[in-house]
Every structure is written in structure tokens, then in C-alpha cells.
Amino acid sequence: MSKAVMEHADAADVFNKDESYVDWHDETLWFVRTKRDKSSKLLPEWENLRETASQIKNYVLSHMDELLETFEKNAKANGIHVHWAADAAEHNEIVLGILKQHHVDRMIKSKSMLTEECHMNEFLTRNGIEVIDTDLGERIVQLRNEPPSHIVLPAIHLKKKDIGDLFHEHLGTDAGATDPQYLTEAARQHLRDKFLTRKAALTGVNFAVAETGGFVVCTNEGNADMGAHLADVHIACMGFEKLVPLQAHLGVFLRLLARSATGQPVTTYSSHFKKPREGQEMHLVIVDNGRSAQLGRADFRNSLKCIRCGACMNTCPVYRRSGGHSYHNAVAGPIGSILAPNLDMTKNADLPFASTLCGSCSNVCPVKIDIHDQLYKWRQVLVQGGHVPQAKEIGVKAMSMVLSQPRFYQWSGRLGRSVMRTLPFMVNNSLNPWFKQREMPEPPKESFRDWYVRNRE
Amino acid sequence: MSSREKILQQIKLNKPTGTDLPLQYTFDSGYENTEAKFKEILEAIYTEVIVVDSLVELKAKVEEMYAGVVNKATTIPELADWADFSLQLSDPHELEMIEVAILQAEFGVAENGAVWISDNHLKHRALPFITQNLAFVIPRNALVNNMHEAYQRLTDTTGWGCFIAGPSKTADIEQSLVIGAHGARSMVIFLVEN
Structure with a gap:
């Protein structure tokens, strides 16, 4: 990640050098997309669910402050320590502070795109804390010193031979072994030891419920629960937009999330945390990091409705043929391309152009975010703000002269x-x-x- | 100003005009046979559903199924002398030895095969995850159609609870499904008639 950032089009060029590899990447993600289609079509109420989810999230955006205050009050009453972080740096300092207070220098972590966004692992490592990712895909990319290339499928860009070689080097599996069953078993043994010896566990948050002051974490592997229930300290980190008003609203979102993500009817584990277990300390960090600014951009605030299912990536013809790393942002693909410019317009000016504007992303989005419209609108904002390279600007201006x-x-x-x-x-x-x-x-x-x-x- | 106040103030300033919550946020799943749907979904996620008449029959069944297995634990009083691993311990790390756990759970959801288990039924939250193999026992009449009905039923105010649907799994290596990621390697669900 310390490598110089390459623009999306250039990175995509590199990604496209090996045609059979790109075809494989493309087909693998399209396969996930077709599973989503099959699964969603089994529910006659699917479109109603999307509309309902969208309306609930609209309500959340327009009542965010009240809901956050209710949530905080209820979470505190449940015995959870609530922290607020204005930006990534403050988030990282809060986590470090909690670990230091408990004299912990080794932590396990389940999937949290927020901590990727905040570059927390690098920060903690610099401060002498060892962080081990426990989701198999995340552990794989961590051992390769790479960020995840997909928010749900972190190692989707790798072939089993890459992983076999990696595990041979780091976990001592047989040279040349590529059987997924064998490699997964090796990771299970390797990580079980970490679960049993680490005193602190960090998890993400899929949904936070204002009504109960609790939060829900979804995994298929069981790693979030293994970590949280064995550790003395559980730290959960969430962007403030993760809120839903009522527990019963989870019915809508849990029905949509896994079906949109992988086509499963639900993730294996949907864990509802409300109070720490006896003798345990539970912390919750609520993070802004640009979200309140995005909430003020009328054209782009809907991006905060995202529930991070990844469906827009799996369907995107550009994502499938350029790979997640081309987007040089924690969240890649269409949704990442409308979130990233809010964080840094200059650095991420290329991303809204990494799209054909075909609209497939908006069609599959479970909370009906107008993703392709926002990609188009970001282009106007970025060109007007002078964030787009001159060559592209001249090209667009020439085109506009000809067409008018x-x-x-x-x-x-x-x-x-x-x-x-x-x-x-x-x-x-x-x-x-x-x-x-x-x-x-x-x-x-x-x-x-x-x-x-x-x-x- | 603290970050909390700064964030809340900026949200107040920037949030859009208020919209209303949808009046309807639950939907019916008109399954002809809830139990058949439950079984069908669970079979697809590598989970066997076994109907037993009574706890006596359950005991006979599990004695047969797990013959020869050591480190068996249960939260069901009727199976106490089947188990050889006591859950009367204070450090959850010790649960690591458990080979199979048979646990009382509250209810199941037909649309996705999930079973709800919570602090109400469990002294150690880590247990359903750390055991190598897992079985749930639920009353046969405790099945709901979908997640909306599940949340209507979920009025408990416990500190923790989880929907668990099948054994732990991953497809992070080239999208090949592997059962037994970090949690249970296998799952069985017993529906008890009486």
C-alpha cells in the first residue's frame, strides 16, 4: 500500500495483461452475481423488500442525530463503552488507547472495512501491536501484504495456486498443495491458536439497532464470534450510518444482505451483541471520517445507505475486468467510486470514470442507491473542481464543442x-x-x- | 468541543428533510409446509434435520450417533449422563476440547434454516462456535416461516443471541465451498415432538 497510487485505467491495463486470468476473474464474479439472481427470484416480495429497506435507510439518514443519541444511551445502559471518532486518526488512537489500557499487544480482528478505510492495521503495527485478521480471505491478503480486493470476497483476485504457495511459505503446508479443503484446514489450525491466546478481539458492525443499543455482526466462518466470546476485551467499530431504528427492521436487512452478497438465504452466523458477557469489557467506536460531510451533499448522501453486500461489484463489467485493487480505495467497485471522492477528490478523481454507466449496479442494489447516477454526477463535480487531469478535460470539452x-x-x-x-x-x-x-x-x-x-x- | 458533539452538530446541520418510516416492513412467506421448507433449506447447507418423538428417543438416537466419541457436552438435562464433558467451568478457553455439543435452542426459521440461540440457553457464548461438531434441539412446533416472524418472536432482552444456519463455512479459496472454517464442522438439528 506504500506503492505509488496508480490511476484506475493504468492499473486496469496491468490487470488485463493476462487474458485468461481476467476471463477467470470476470466469470468467477459473474457466477456470484447469478447466484444472487437465483436467490432473489425465489422471493416474490423481493422488490418490496428493497423498497422497504431503502425507505428505512432514508429515515435513518434524515434522523441520524436522534437515532445516534438513542443508540448511545441504550448501548451505555447495556454496559457498552461508547466512543466517538471524528476521523480515521482519532479512531485508530481510540483503539490503541483501549489496548494500551489493558496492556495488550496482540489482537485478533474479524472483517471490518472501516478499519481498512482508517488504515488501522498499519497504524497499530507501527505502535507495536500485532494484528491478525481471522477471516480466511483477509488472512490470505494480510500474509501477502495486500489490502482486500473485494469487501465480501477479500481474496477473490487470487488463484488457489497463489494461496498454496503462500501457505507453504507461512503455514508450512506441503509444497504445491492447492486443495481448498486442505488449505482451509491449515488456516483453521493456525488461527485457532490465535483465537485461544489473544486477549482482545476487534469486529466490525453490520447493523446497529437504536432501539436496543445492540449491534449485529454477520459472518460465514464464525470468526467474529470465536474472537469476541473468548477475548477479555471486545472492540466493535462502526461508521455511524450502520444504524437501523428498530430490531424488527433487521428482518428486512438480513433477508436482503446475504442474498445480495452471495445468494445465500442468510449468513451462517448473525450474531446479536447487546451486553458484554460477565467479566468482559465491550467497546464501541462510532466513526464519522467524512460521513457527516457526505450527508450534506444532496446528490451523494444516498451512498450512506449502503449495507456493504458487494452486489454492485459482482455485477459491474468494469470491476470484473479490472479487479478491486485498481480502485486504490478500501471499498472498490461502483459503490467505492461514489464513496471515495468524498474522502479525497484529488486522489480519487479517476474512480467515477471507471464505469460504463450501464446502471447494473443500481439495479442490483438492495437499498436502491442510485449508484450510476451518482457516478455521472461526481464526474461533473470533479471536472468543475479542476480535479480531473487536463487531457481528459480537454477531451471532454472538445467533445462537447463538436456535439453542440x-x-x-x-x-x-x-x-x-x-x-x-x-x-x-x-x-x-x-x-x-x-x-x-x-x-x-x-x-x-x-x-x-x-x-x-x-x-x- | 468533543468529537461527539462535533459529529452530532454536523449531522444536524447536514441531514436531509425528514422522511417517514414505511408502515409495512414485514411480509408473509406462504409456505405450504413450514417444516418441509426448513428441512429443504438445511439440507442444501449440509445440515441434517431429525424428528424425534420425545427426549427419551433423542437420548437413544444421540447415543447411537455419537458412539465412541469423547468430550461430549450438552445443556439438556435429559442428556446429562450421555455427556462426559462438564460445562461447569469458568474459563471458556477450556471448551476447546469439546468434540460435540448438543444444545437447547429456541426456534428455527424456515426460509433460511437459521436457529436462534441466546444467553437464555447458554452459559458460555463461545460454545456453539468452539465445539468441533454442533447439534441443536428445538421443539418441533417452534418453527417460523421467515425473519419477520422471527423478530416478532424475539422479544427476549438477553445480552447476546445468534441466528446460526448450518455449519461454519468459507469459499475464500477460488469460490470453492469448504465446510468447517472456524466454527462447527458439522451440524444436526433435532426437532422434538413432545
């Missing part, structure tokens, strides 16, 4: 067609991005407009 002047447009079309016919090398070369991995089409003899004028009668 009909006669000039007709003339350029004619010119383009005759150039393609008489001087094909002008377009069939590597300087033309449209020529990459494609043949240029035969230039038509006339434009549609010319044909229409001739045939109108």
Missing part, C-alpha cells in the same frame, strides 16, 4: 469516415484507446442522418 454544433458534427463524421477508409492506420494503432483489444468497425458509407434525409419520403 450540428454542422461541425456532420463535417467531423464525414471526415472520420473518410479517414478510416483511406488512412486506416490513423485509427488502427496503439495510440487509439478504442483499438485496444478490438478491431475497428468497417466505416459506414453514410451517416444515419444522410440516410434519413434521403429516405424520409
Whole structure:
């Protein structure tokens, strides 16, 4: 992660060097998307569930302060220590402070995209704390010194041979072994030892319930529960948008979450934490880190409705063919591309352009975020704010000039067609991005407009 | 100003105009046979559902199923002399030895095969996760159709509870499903008639 950040298009170029690998990545994610389709179509009320979830989240956005205060009050009454962090740095300091107070220098962690967003692992490591990720996919990428490439499937970019080699090096599995069953068993043994010896466990939060002051953590592996129930100290970290008003609202969200993510009817474990167990200390860190600013952007606040299912990534033709790391942001894909510019417009100006605007992301989103509209709107904001490289800006301006002047447009079309016919090398070369991995089409003899004028009668 | 106040103040300033909660947020799943659906879903996630008439029959069944297994634990009084591992301990780390645990749970959900277990039924929260193999016992009539009905039923105010659907699993290596990630490697559900 200390590597210089490459723009999405350049990183995608690198990702596309190995065609069979890209095809495999593409098909693997599309397979997950088809499982989501099959699962959602088994529920006749699916569209009603999406609409209901969307309305509940709209309510949450518009009553966020009251709900947070209610949640805090109830959580405190349950015996949970509640902390507030304005930004990533404060979040990291709070976690470090809790660990120091308990003289803990080794911690286990289950999946939390928020801690990725805050670069917490790097911070704690610099401060002498060993952090071990316990989700299998996250452990794999951690051993490779990489961030997750997908919020639900962290190691989706890796082949089993990569993981076999990695485990051979770090966990002592047989050289050349690639059987997923064997490799998973090795990880189980390796991590069980960590579960049994670590005094502090950190988890994410999928949903926080204002009514009860409790929170829900969903996993398939059971790692969040293994960690939290054995540790003396449980720290849970959440972006403030994770709230739902009532416990009964979880019915809607738990029905949508796993079906949208992987096509499962529910995750194996949906753990409802409300009070620490006897003798345990439970901490909850509520994080802003740009969210309250996003809440003020009328065009973009809906992004805060996200429940992190990853469906928009699995369906996105650009994500599937460029990989999560191309997005250089904790959350990749379409949703990441509308969240990231809020955090840093200059650094993330490329991301809203990493889309075909096909709209598939909005169609699969379980809480009906208008993702592709927001991608389009971010482009306007970023160009107007001068965050887009000049070449792209000049290109867009030239295009706009051509398209707004009909006669000039007709003339350029004619010119383009005759150039393609008489001087094909002008377009069939590597300087033309449209020529990459494609043949240029035969230039038509006339434009549609010319044909229409001739045939109108 | 503390971060808490700063965050809340900025939210107040920036939040959109208030909208209402939807009046309806529960839906019916008109399954013809709730128990058949429950079984069908659980079979798909590698979990056997066994109907027994009584706790006496349950005991005979588990004696047969887990013959030869050591480190067996249970929270069901009727199975006390089947178990050879006492749960009367204070450090949950000691549960690590357990090979199979048969636990009383509250109810099951047909649409996804989940079973609700909570502090009400459990002294050690770690138990259903740390045991190598897991079995739940629930009354046969304690099945609901979907998660909406589940939350209507869930009025308990315990400190912790969990929906558990099948054995622990992962597909993090090339999307190949592997059963037995960190939690239980296998799962059985007993539905008790009486």
C-alpha cells in the first residue's frame, strides 16, 4: 500500500495483461452475481423488500442525530463503552488507547472495512501491536501484504495456486498443495491458536439497532464470534450510518444482505451483541471520517445507505475486468467510486470514470442507491473542481464543442469516415484507446442522418 | 468541543428533510409446509434435520450417533449422563476440547434454516462456535416461516443471541465451498415432538 497510487485505467491495463486470468476473474464474479439472481427470484416480495429497506435507510439518514443519541444511551445502559471518532486518526488512537489500557499487544480482528478505510492495521503495527485478521480471505491478503480486493470476497483476485504457495511459505503446508479443503484446514489450525491466546478481539458492525443499543455482526466462518466470546476485551467499530431504528427492521436487512452478497438465504452466523458477557469489557467506536460531510451533499448522501453486500461489484463489467485493487480505495467497485471522492477528490478523481454507466449496479442494489447516477454526477463535480487531469478535460470539452454544433458534427463524421477508409492506420494503432483489444468497425458509407434525409419520403 | 458533539452538530446541520418510516416492513412467506421448507433449506447447507418423538428417543438416537466419541457436552438435562464433558467451568478457553455439543435452542426459521440461540440457553457464548461438531434441539412446533416472524418472536432482552444456519463455512479459496472454517464442522438439528 506504500506503492505509488496508480490511476484506475493504468492499473486496469496491468490487470488485463493476462487474458485468461481476467476471463477467470470476470466469470468467477459473474457466477456470484447469478447466484444472487437465483436467490432473489425465489422471493416474490423481493422488490418490496428493497423498497422497504431503502425507505428505512432514508429515515435513518434524515434522523441520524436522534437515532445516534438513542443508540448511545441504550448501548451505555447495556454496559457498552461508547466512543466517538471524528476521523480515521482519532479512531485508530481510540483503539490503541483501549489496548494500551489493558496492556495488550496482540489482537485478533474479524472483517471490518472501516478499519481498512482508517488504515488501522498499519497504524497499530507501527505502535507495536500485532494484528491478525481471522477471516480466511483477509488472512490470505494480510500474509501477502495486500489490502482486500473485494469487501465480501477479500481474496477473490487470487488463484488457489497463489494461496498454496503462500501457505507453504507461512503455514508450512506441503509444497504445491492447492486443495481448498486442505488449505482451509491449515488456516483453521493456525488461527485457532490465535483465537485461544489473544486477549482482545476487534469486529466490525453490520447493523446497529437504536432501539436496543445492540449491534449485529454477520459472518460465514464464525470468526467474529470465536474472537469476541473468548477475548477479555471486545472492540466493535462502526461508521455511524450502520444504524437501523428498530430490531424488527433487521428482518428486512438480513433477508436482503446475504442474498445480495452471495445468494445465500442468510449468513451462517448473525450474531446479536447487546451486553458484554460477565467479566468482559465491550467497546464501541462510532466513526464519522467524512460521513457527516457526505450527508450534506444532496446528490451523494444516498451512498450512506449502503449495507456493504458487494452486489454492485459482482455485477459491474468494469470491476470484473479490472479487479478491486485498481480502485486504490478500501471499498472498490461502483459503490467505492461514489464513496471515495468524498474522502479525497484529488486522489480519487479517476474512480467515477471507471464505469460504463450501464446502471447494473443500481439495479442490483438492495437499498436502491442510485449508484450510476451518482457516478455521472461526481464526474461533473470533479471536472468543475479542476480535479480531473487536463487531457481528459480537454477531451471532454472538445467533445462537447463538436456535439453542440450540428454542422461541425456532420463535417467531423464525414471526415472520420473518410479517414478510416483511406488512412486506416490513423485509427488502427496503439495510440487509439478504442483499438485496444478490438478491431475497428468497417466505416459506414453514410451517416444515419444522410440516410434519413434521403429516405424520409 | 468533543468529537461527539462535533459529529452530532454536523449531522444536524447536514441531514436531509425528514422522511417517514414505511408502515409495512414485514411480509408473509406462504409456505405450504413450514417444516418441509426448513428441512429443504438445511439440507442444501449440509445440515441434517431429525424428528424425534420425545427426549427419551433423542437420548437413544444421540447415543447411537455419537458412539465412541469423547468430550461430549450438552445443556439438556435429559442428556446429562450421555455427556462426559462438564460445562461447569469458568474459563471458556477450556471448551476447546469439546468434540460435540448438543444444545437447547429456541426456534428455527424456515426460509433460511437459521436457529436462534441466546444467553437464555447458554452459559458460555463461545460454545456453539468452539465445539468441533454442533447439534441443536428445538421443539418441533417452534418453527417460523421467515425473519419477520422471527423478530416478532424475539422479544427476549438477553445480552447476546445468534441466528446460526448450518455449519461454519468459507469459499475464500477460488469460490470453492469448504465446510468447517472456524466454527462447527458439522451440524444436526433435532426437532422434538413432545
